[in-house]
Amino acid sequence: MTSAETTEQQTFADLGLGPKVLKALSDVGYESPSAIQAETIPHLLEGRDVMGLAQTGTGKTAAFALPILDRLDMSQKSPQALVLAPTRELALQVCEAFEKYASHQRGVHVLPVYGGQGYGPQLTALRRGVHIVVGTPGRIMDHLEKGTLDLTQLRYLVLDEADEMLNMGFAEDVETILADTPDDKQVALFSATMPKQIRNLSQKYLHDPVEIAIERKTRTAENIAQRYLICSYPQKVDALTRILEVENFEAMIVFVRTKNETETLAEKLRARGFGAAAINGDVAQVQRERTVNQLKDGKLDILVATDVAARGIDVPRITHVVNYDIPTDTESYVHRIGRTGRAGRSGDAISFITPRERYLLKHIEKATRQPLTQMQLPSVEDVNATRLTRFDDKITEALESPQIGFFRDVIGHYVKNHDVPEADVAAALAIVLQGDTPLIMEDQPEPQRRPRKEYDDRGDRGGRDRGSRGPRRGPSQPMATYKIQVGKRHRVEPRQIVGAIANEGGLGRNDFGAITIRGDYSLVELPAKLPGDAWDKLRETRISGKLIELSRDYGPKKGKKPAQD
Numbered sequence: 147m148t149s150a151e152t153t154e155q156q157t158f159a160d161l162g163l164g165p166k167v168l169k170a171l172s173d174v175g176y177e178s179p180s181a182i183q184a185e186t187i188p189h190l191l192e193g194r195d196v197m198g199l200a201q202t203g204t205g206k207t208a209a210f211a212l213p214i215l216d217r218l219d220m221s222q223k224s225p226q227a228l229v230l231a232p233t234r235e236l237a238l239q240v241c242e243a244f245e246k247y248a249s250h251q252r253g254v255h256v257l258p259v260y261g262g263q264g265y266g267p268q269l270t271a272l273r274r275g276v277h278i279v280v281g282t283p284g285r286i287m288d289h290l291e292k293g294t295l296d297l298t299q300l301r302y303l304v305l306d307e308a309d310e311m312l313n314m315g316f317a318e319d320v321e322t323i324l325a326d327t328p329d330d331k332q333v334a335l336f337s338a339t340m341p342k343q344i345r346n347l348s349q350k351y352l353h354d355p356v357e358i359a360i361e362r363k364t365r366t367a368e369n370i371a372q373r374y375l376i377c378s379y380p381q382k383v384d385a386l387t388r389i390l391e392v393e394n395f396e397a398m399i400v401f402v403r404t405k406n407e408t409e410t411l412a413e414k415l416r417a418r419g420f421g422a423a424a425i426n427g428d429v430a431q432v433q434r435e436r437t438v439n440q441l442k443d444g445k446l447d448i449l450v451a452t453d454v455a456a457r458g459i460d461v462p463r464i465t466h467v468v469n470y471d472i473p474t475d476t477e478s479y480v481h482r483i484g485r486t487g488r489a490g491r492s493g494d495a496i497s498f499i500t501p502r503e504r505y506l507l508k509h510i511e512k513a514t515r516q517p518l519t520q521m522q523l524p525s526v527e528d529v530n531a532t533r534l535t536r537f538d539d540k541i542t543e544a545l546e547s548p549q550i551g552f553f554r555d556v557i558g559h560y561v562k563n564h565d566v567p568e569a570d571v572a573a574a575l576a577i578v579l580q581g582d583t584p585l586i587m588e589d590q591p592e593p594q595r596r597p598r599k600e601y602d603d604r605g606d607r608g609g610r611d612r613g614s615r616g617p618r619r620g621p622s623q624p625m626a627t628y629k630i631q632v633g634k635r636h637r638v639e640p641r642q643i644v645g646a647i648a649n650e651g652g653l654g655r656n657d658f659g660a661i662t663i664r665g666d667y668s669l670v671e672l673p674a675k676l677p678g679d680a681w682d683k684l685r686e687t688r689i690s691g692k693l694i695e696l697s698r699d700y701g702p703k704k705g706k707k708p709a710q711d
Contacts, residue, residue: 161187164216166250171212174246180205185358187213190334195355197348198336207243210304210334214278215248217302223275225295227302228327230283230320232310234260234431235438236458240280240306254278259295261285262431269294283311283319290326300327308337308344310457317343324351338481370487373521374497374507376688378642381523382470382498383411387418388524389468389496390448397441397463399485400450403471411470412450422448425455453478459485469497472506476513496521501645523690525635625659626674627701630694633666638690643670646694650687651680669699 158171158179179187182200189196190213200206214227231237241258248254257271259281272294279286279295289295303324305311311320324333324347333352337344348355377385386400400422402408408424415422423437423446434455440446442461449456453473464486473479479497486493497518499507511517544550557571632638640661647653647670659671676684684696 156184158183158212162191163187163212167212167216167247169250170247173249176208180209181360182206182358183209183212186210186334189356189358190214190332191216193332195332195352196334197352197355197357198334199340199357199359200336200338206306206336207240208247210306210336211240211244211247214302214304215244215251215254218251218254218277219301220251220253220277222277222299224299225276225279225297226300227278227304228286228297228300228323229278229280229304229306230286230311230323231280231306231458232282232314232316233454233457234262234282234434235456236307237280237282238435239458239460244278244280256280259285259289260431262434265294283316283323286323287319290323297323297327300331303327303331303333305333305335305337305347307457308335308347309339309341312341312343312347314454320347368516369491370483370493370495372483372495372497372516372518374499374518375521375523376499376501376504376690377523378639379500380639381637381690383414384637385498385523386411386415386468386470388529390415390420391529392524393466393494395466395494396447397444397461398448398466398468399456399459399464399482400448400468400470401456401473401482402450402452403473405452407471408450408452408455412448415448415450420448421446422450425449425451427452427455429455453482456482456485460488461485462488462491464488464493466494466496469495472497472499472503472510474506476510479510480514501642501649520688522692523637624674625671627699628670628672629697629699630668630670630689631666632689632692632694633664633668635666636690636692638663638668642689643668646687646689647672647684651676651684653680 156178158176159168161179161184163171182198183205186196186198186206186209190210196210198206198209200209210229218226229237229240231240237258237260241256244254244256248256255271255274255276256278257268257276257280259268259279261282261284263285268289272289286295290297305320308320311317333355335344335348335352335355375385375389390398400411402411405426405428408426412422412424423440425434425437429437437446437449438459438461441449442463444463449459450470451459467483467486469479469482473482483493483495486495497507497510507518557568560566560571561568630643632643640663643661644658648657653672657673660669661671662669681696684694687694687696
């Protein structure tokens with residue numbers, strides 16, 4: 147197996163491609179081949195079968211599309227090349243790439259074939275003659291069974307993201323299609339992973355293939371900044387809203403686990419004034435295509451999607467990916483964040499991690515060999531600073547408008563007739579423009595919980611007033627009050643405090659007394675004698691991304707003797 151490495155001196159001309167293909171590459175601004183392209187293209191031009199181990203976003207589409215276009219027989223009207231892709235989105239993306247690279251080859255016909263689209267246009271195109279068919283296994287099988295797709299003259303076959311096709315249950319369809327094609331065809335198989343099933347497929351249908359792998363220090367692109375935020379599930383909507391307010395993003399994909407959640411979250415974001423739409427397996431194909439095009443054209447900024455629905459989406463505007471629900475496997479994580487940072491552009495990936503999901507964070511860091519940077523929840527002050535800056539920018543932009551003179555006369559007329567200072571008129575206009583959405587976000591106080599009385603085992607009211615929260619403790623254990631540096635402004639809840647301190651400090655349910663949440667800090671009753679290792683662990687504990695800085699609290703009264711440990 148050869149290992150591909152990009153060389154800065156190498157050009158596409160060095161790979162043996164013809165002038166028409168090179169001219170198209172020049173038009174789109176491609177200068178030097180990526181690692182997979184540099185190693186794959188010469189072998190495919192020589193007619194060798196290729197098995198490539200390549201991650202998403204490495205440029206593998208051009209690696210197989212360019213050699214196919216370079217060797218097309220324009221006189222042959224039946225399909226010469228078939229590309230199998232796992233999803234409709236990827237099939238469309240591959241078609242677009244072929245058409246882009248064939249811009250200087252007159253008469254090249256490329257046909258996308260996938261489910262959810264009417265048979266009529268596909269049948270018409272096939273009757274007229276196509277050179278390249280790009281499709282999903284299911285719809286290709288439909289055409290083969292109906293006798294509407296002739297693969298007897300096929301010369302090139304590509305399996306793109308083969309592991310994903312098999313994971314989606316297309317193994318039998320793929321083998322049937324391969325068996326129904328000429329034995330002397332050239333085959334290129336690309337896969338992000340190389341499980342046994344892919345290896346068996348290669349041994350059965352590829353002839354003496356050249357095996358190519360991309361050696362990378364990490365499995366995620368280095369040009370993608372990866373961050374995470376610790377937050378509870380109820381905090382997620384508010385956290386995402388604040389991130390959308392302060393992050394300088396152009397377009398974003400927000401990943402959730404379920405189809406229902408895509409619709410729910412998209413609706414919540416629209417209610418907060420953001421341009422968001424949902425995409426999942428239940429959305430009709432026409433609507434899916436329209437939504438992706440809106441994202442490309444800037445008519446939509448946020449796509450809320452499931453893993454499968456987002457496969458193959460390549461939109462240059464996507465600067466951010468948010469894992470609203472962190473995936474449970476590292477492969478999904480790599481595929482998700484690969485939607486940004488494409489073709490060498492920089493990107494940002496932000497993952498929401500609940501306290502119970504910290505282990506998933508460790509798995510991701512271990513698998514990708516890249517540490518994720520913890521971020522803090524943007525504060526109300528951060529959000530307001532961003533809003534005021536954007537408001538300033540709008541004023542500056544408006545001052546350049548050719549209508550400024552007309553409206554200056556309108557304001558002057560109002561000032562003259564109502565004897566009101568111009569600054570007050572400007573402030574009044576700002577209020578009018580503000581509408582129902584306040585310019586400044588207000589810090590919402592933590593909802594007050596009514597003190598709760600505990601019932602003892604006999605049904606009598608007993609126990610004590612627990613304040614915000616407090617699991618009942620054994621009466622014999624001496625307790626003390628401790629102070630932690632998180633409070634209402636950090637939007638913490640009693641259960642977060644209990645969960646974090648219990649998990650990190652090795653404490654049990656009966657080790658907690660009253661919890662009182664104040665503005666910038668909270669007071670927690672814990673055992674008066676904390677073990678030494680518990681102290682050490684709790685000093686490094688974070689809640690809502692902030693160090694709690696645990697310390698004993700002796701109350702506000704002067705002269706009060708500190709409790710003895």
